[in-house]
Amino acid sequence: MIIIGITGGSGAGKTTVAKTIAERLGKGNVVYVSQDWYYKDQAHLSAEEREKLNLDHPNAFDNELLISDLAKLRSGQNIEAPIYDFGDQARSKKTTPIVSKPVVILEGILILAIPKLVSMIDIKIFVDAEPDIRLIRRIERDIRERNSTYESTIARYLTTVKPMHDAFIEPSKIKADIIVPRGGQNDIATDMLGDLVEHYSHHHA
Template sequence: MIIIGIAGGSGAGKTTVARTVAERLGEENVVYISQDWYYKDRSHLSLEEREKLNLDHPNAFDSKLLIAHLKQLRQGHPIEVPHYNFSTQSRTTKTMHLEPKSVAILEGILVLAITEVRSLIDFKIFVDAEPDIRLIRRIERDIRERNSTYEKTVKRYLTTVKPMHDAFIEPSKIFADIIVPRGGENEIATDMLAEFVEHYTVHHSGGTTTNNENNLAETQ
């Protein structure tokens, strides 16, 4: 199994890039994993305390569990991924069953910044976007999907999101094999990236290809 890591700031367009790559490879061949699912369980804290948590620091994630799951998938074993509720800032009792596929796409703000996670990634991508664009997308998403308000989102951005981006996310760009500028809206770069990943996957599959990969190999 090949692991593709897609990192970048909050609101950069990582999910759009991940979706494009998955569609190109064939979703039947790809298992998608979000780093957001692996926030540590802080349900023992009060809601007020949870709302003050710094969710943009590497220590916010249960990287030990994420690493264990990536290794299980690589060994051909299914996993049960956790579910994190951003409205309550806590992990729920729900899990999602994921089967191993020929390709795993791991997407998250800090997948290249955490050494132990990065070491498991075969192909590293960093999605870049202007800060003002990322902020606008963050505000829209948090209000729409995470039960936040404009005031709470801006405060979180200024106190944790931006400082952590500058301290951890932006520096992790150096580890990327490919950088996608202007985020997910850069259709030309995203399409070229998807095509490159397609060929990379075929040539690094160790001789084991899916039907989709065989079709790709025949066209080369």
């Protein structure tokens, strides 16, 4: 069992890179886990307090649960992954059953900013993209998928997303084994990653 970590700023193209690797290895061999599922449950907070939450800080995540779930997957056990509802800023009562497979792709903005997680990841990939491209993608995504407004998306970007990127995500790049420039648009890099992961997984199976 190998764990591949894919990180980078919000809107960098992490999901595109993750999908490319998963397709190369065959869906039957790969399980996908998102750090976003592991936000702490904030159901006890008022709507106003939830709106002010900093979702871009390492402490926003239930890191202990994620670490224990990854350890279970590594030992061949299945897990019940949490579901986080961004509309309500709370954890759902439902869970997602995840079956252990030979390769885990762990995707998230802060996986290399949490030392215990770093030590569990076999191949650490940082997907890089220009800040303006990431911002545009972030605006599009938040309005489309997280019923946010343009104004609140920009406010959140300036107050938490950008400062936290500069404080935690960018410095975590040094922990990466591989840095992919131009995000998911970089076909040569994603092809090379596919080859590398295939090679690695055969030798560590």
